[in-house]
Amino acid sequence: MxxxxxxxxxxxxxxxxxxxxxxxxxxxxxxxxxxxxKLLSRSGATEVDEERSxxxxxEARLASALSHPNIAQIFEIGDAGEVSFIAMEYVEGETLRxxxxxxxxxxxxxxxxxxxxxxxxxxAHGKGIMHRDLKSANVMLTSRGRVKxxxxxxxxxxxxxxxxxxxxxxxAEGVIVGTVHYMSPEQSLxxxxxxxxxxxxxxxxxxxxxTGRLPFAGGSVAETLYRIVHSQPEPIARLNPxxxxxxxxxxxxxxxxxxxxxxxxxxxxxxxxRNVTPxxxxxxxxxxxxxxxxxxxxxxxxxxxxxxxxxxxxxxxxDGITESLINALSQIxxxxxxxxxxxxxxxxxxxxxxxxxxxxxxxAVLSGRLQMIGARVLTRVxxxxxxxxxxxxxxxxxxxxxxxxxxEEKLVDAIAEQLRVRLTRDEHxxxxxxxxxxxxxxxxxxxxxxxxxxxxxxxxxxxxxxxERAIAQDSRYALAYAGQADCYTLLTTAxxxxxxxxxxxxxxxxxxxxxALDSQLAEAHSALGFVRFRxxxxxxxxxxxxxxxxxxxxxxxxxxxxxxxxxSALGHHDDAIAEIRQACELDPLSLITRSAYGRVxxxxxxxxxxxxxxxxxxxxxxxxxxxxxxxxxxxxxxxRYDEAIAELDRHIDRGGRRSVMLGVLGQVLARAGQHERAxxxxxxxxxxxxxxxxTSADPGYVLVGLGELDEAMxxxxxxxxxxxxxxxxxxxxxxxDPLRPHPRFAPMLRRLRLE
Numbered sequence: 196m197x198x199x200x201x202x203x204x205x206x207x208x209x210x211x212x213x214x215x216x217x218x219x220x221x222x223x224x225x226x227x228x229x230x231x232x233k234l235l236s237r238s239g240a241t242e243v244d245e246e247r248s249x250x251x252x253x254e255a256r257l258a259s260a261l262s263h264p265n266i267a268q269i270f271e272i273g274d275a276g277e278v279s280f281i282a283m284e285y286v287e288g289e290t291l292r293x294x295x296x297x298x299x300x301x302x303x304x305x306x307x308x309x310x311x312x313x314x315x316x317x318x319a320h321g322k323g324i325m326h327r328d329l330k331s332a333n334v335m336l337t338s339r340g341r342v343k344x345x346x347x348x349x350x351x352x353x354x355x356x357x358x359x360x361x362x363x364x365x366x367a368e369g370v371i372v373g374t375v376h377y378m379s380p381e382q383s384l385x386x387x388x389x390x391x392x393x394x395x396x397x398x399x400x401x402x403x404x405x406t407g408r409l410p411f412a413g414g415s416v417a418e419t420l421y422r423i424v425h426s427q428p429e430p431i432a433r434l435n436p437x438x439x440x441x442x443x444x445x446x447x448x449x450x451x452x453x454x455x456x457x458x459x460x461x462x463x464x465x466x467x468x469r470n471v472t473p474x475x476x477x478x479x480x481x482x483x484x485x486x487x488x489x490x491x492x493x494x495x496x497x498x499x500x501x502x503x504x505x506x507x508x509x510x511x512x513x514d515g516i517t518e519s520l521i522n523a524l525s526q527i528x529x530x531x532x533x534x535x536x537x538x539x540x541x542x543x544x545x546x547x548x549x550x551x552x553x554x555x556x557x558x559a560v561l562s563g564r565l566q567m568i569g570a571r572v573l574t575r576v577x578x579x580x581x582x583x584x585x586x587x588x589x590x591x592x593x594x595x596x597x598x599x600x601x602x603e604e605k606l607v608d609a610i611a612e613q614l615r616v617r618l619t620r621d622e623h624x625x626x627x628x629x630x631x632x633x634x635x636x637x638x639x640x641x642x643x644x645x646x647x648x649x650x651x652x653x654x655x656x657x658x659x660x661x662x663e664r665a666i667a668q669d670s671r672y673a674l675a676y677a678g679q680a681d682c683y684t685l686l687t688t689a690x691x692x693x694x695x696x697x698x699x700x701x702x703x704x705x706x707x708x709x710x711a712l713d714s715q716l717a718e719a720h721s722a723l724g725f726v727r728f729r730x731x732x733x734x735x736x737x738x739x740x741x742x743x744x745x746x747x748x749x750x751x752x753x754x755x756x757x758x759x760x761x762x763s764a765l766g767h768h769d770d771a772i773a774e775i776r777q778a779c780e781l782d783p784l785s786l787i788t789r790s791a792y793g794r795v796x797x798x799x800x801x802x803x804x805x806x807x808x809x810x811x812x813x814x815x816x817x818x819x820x821x822x823x824x825x826x827x828x829x830x831x832x833x834x835r836y837d838e839a840i841a842e843l844d845r846h847i848d849r850g851g852r853r854s855v856m857l858g859v860l861g862q863v864l865a866r867a868g869q870h871e872r873a874x875x876x877x878x879x880x881x882x883x884x885x886x887x888x889x890t891s892a893d894p895g896y897v898l899v900g901l902g903e904l905d906e907a908m909x910x911x912x913x914x915x916x917x918x919x920x921x922x923x924x925x926x927x928x929x930x931x932d933p934l935r936p937h938p939r940f941a942p943m944l945r946r947l948r949l950e
Contacts, residue, residue: 398449515641865900
């Protein structure tokens with residue numbers, strides 16, 4: 196017997212039934228694709244029936260405005276006689292309800308799911324649309340791990356009307372028909388709801404995934420509703436000790452019964468989840484860690500010291516002492532000390548130190564406060580065991596505001612003793628080493644590091660001035676010279692234009708002076724290696740410098756990061772990946788390091804893996820343009836030109852229309868067949884090149900895409916002659932692959948000593 200049809204849709208099987216209608220698997224006989232077809236039958240005999248049909252179609256039209264990779268798309272809304280229907284994307288996979296039926300999910304998996312879920316909500320809420328029926332049965336997980344939120348057919352404009360329990364629950368005889376377990380308190384009381392109700396329901400889903408249980412389950416509808424309004428759920432840690440405390444706090448904040456105390460927007464949940472994501476792997480073995488009784492410390496996070504006095508310059512002082520402690524303690528063998536850029540992401544955090552330490556995957560955290568009392572500074576510090584929350588050690592120190600060096604020396608000695616590590620005489624000497632005895636020079640140096648950390652042209656310029664003041668007061672201050680070298684090199688390379696002779700000379704001179712003053716200073720060797728790599732194109736010398744820096748201080752993340760990029764540029768991909776992995780372990784929340792990991796994988800042609808790291812950097816900070824740029828390049832190499840073009844278009848103006856971005860965009864446009872727009876960009880770049888605002892490589896990228904390889908070859912040869920910054924990556928840059936068979940390409944690489 197032939198299966199029934201609804202318009203052009205042939206019904207194949209019943210997928211499920213809900214309050215608004217039945218859902219069938221159907222075949223679109225015109226487009227020859229499978230769809231999920233939601234049907235609402237009606238007799239038309241009552242006003243209630245007609246109103247129900249109108250609401251069905253009205254709310255479906257709202258949902259059809261949504262277009263997001265984590266929301267099941269609505270293809271068509273129609274009326275076929277006695278049946279209204281919605282044709283939706285058919286998603287293959289399993290619902291989260293089916294997934295959790297096998298037991299709780301790992302924290303890493305839950306965070307990945309939650310990031311996609313709340314991204315979908317952010318899109319819907321931004322268009323003024325609520326879901327109102329979020330539950331684990333309404334969220335699909337595909338075989339590739341993609342989340343798809345289903346059934347926005349119940350969507351309603353934010354603030355449209357009260358949405359009480361009767362919408363979802365049939366209380367006759369106490370039978371649960373709808374989704375009472377996922378309701379927010381205000382929804383269950385029949386009050387007006389807004390987007391925060393969806394956030395509460397999503398919190399219920401997260402709780403369910405982490406524990407395998409619902410937070411407010413009762414024996415009847417009435418009991419469940421009472422618990423939603425009046426009872427607190429059992430702590431997640433009691434049901435699943437492996438869940439990181441930071442993740443539990445996020446779930447419990449989403450489940451707050453007071454609407455004003457709950458997360459107010461989906462983007463707030465996303466921001467907190469992204470702080471957990473990069474380090475979640477380190478926090479998984481929570482049960483095993485909890486059994487440890489030894490106080491032996493193998494990893495440490497020095498949290499940014501807090502300035503409790505609103506006095507001028509207290510911020511730079513607190514930051515400077517924090518960074519100095521990190522640098523000193525990172526030299527202790529067998530102790531992993533997380534880098535500055537990772538811990539400083541928690542500078543304004545209100546989370547307790549134990550939660551931060553567990554999120555970062557370290558055994559101990561050092562936290563402290565600085566308070567100005569007259570001309571003296573009171574410093575309170577404590578060392579906390581992140582496993583059981585016990586206070587390993589705490590103390591306070593008073594010192595003159597001009598005697599910071601003495602304070603740091605005392606702190607380092609005390610902390611090293613509490614860490615219970617055995618040091619050789621040479622290691623102890625290096626740990627207590629003073630790089631200057633001049634307090635004024637040290638103050639200027641700390642100000643310089645404060646400015647350098649901003650990673651802006653203005654910050655680099657101010658940092659150079661501070662380092663010069665430090666050197667003026669102590670001409671043998673090696674660290675100040677190393678900082679100065681980094682500034683000049685970064686100023687030159689960050690602009691992606693032809694090297695400025697003065698900056699190049701000063702960078703090299705400062706780095707060499709630092710080593711002449713202190714040959715055991717890792718920062719100095721790292722700075723010289725950076726100059727040799729990005730400015731001098733002295734590959735062998737750069738390698739020697741980076742290896743020396745890593746030998747002197749294995750915990751110096753920038754040395755591993757820079758060394759990885761050098762190895763990548765030379766085509767030693769496996770070694771490069773090993774080095775950048777070590778840099779990320781030391782500095783897991785660094786945007787620059789995370790993006791560099793993606794670049795190394797991109798150069799190794801591991802594009803899918805590269806995308807993951809670029810996206811992690813973007814999740815940490817969406818304004819980090821370099822990650823968007825790199826993401827677009829990997830998308831292009833995967834043939835996903837539309838996505839790459841959209842990514843570049845969306846962020847190119849935010850980056851000030853940098854010439855290198857325009858060049859890459861021009862090539863991708865040409866490869867996508869958009870030759871007219873590509874040639875328009877080529878004309879703009881030729882003019883910029885004539886005005887000294889671009890390197891010859893920038894129009895060269897476009898010419899490669901257009902197939903004009905002879906002229907492109909000339910452009911890249913000019914870029915090498917003028918030492919354009921990105922020429923160091925020509926050997927491995929996929930954008931140049933069409934040029935590699937050109938007879939002049941290999942000779943160009945030989946001139947660069949890359950072949």
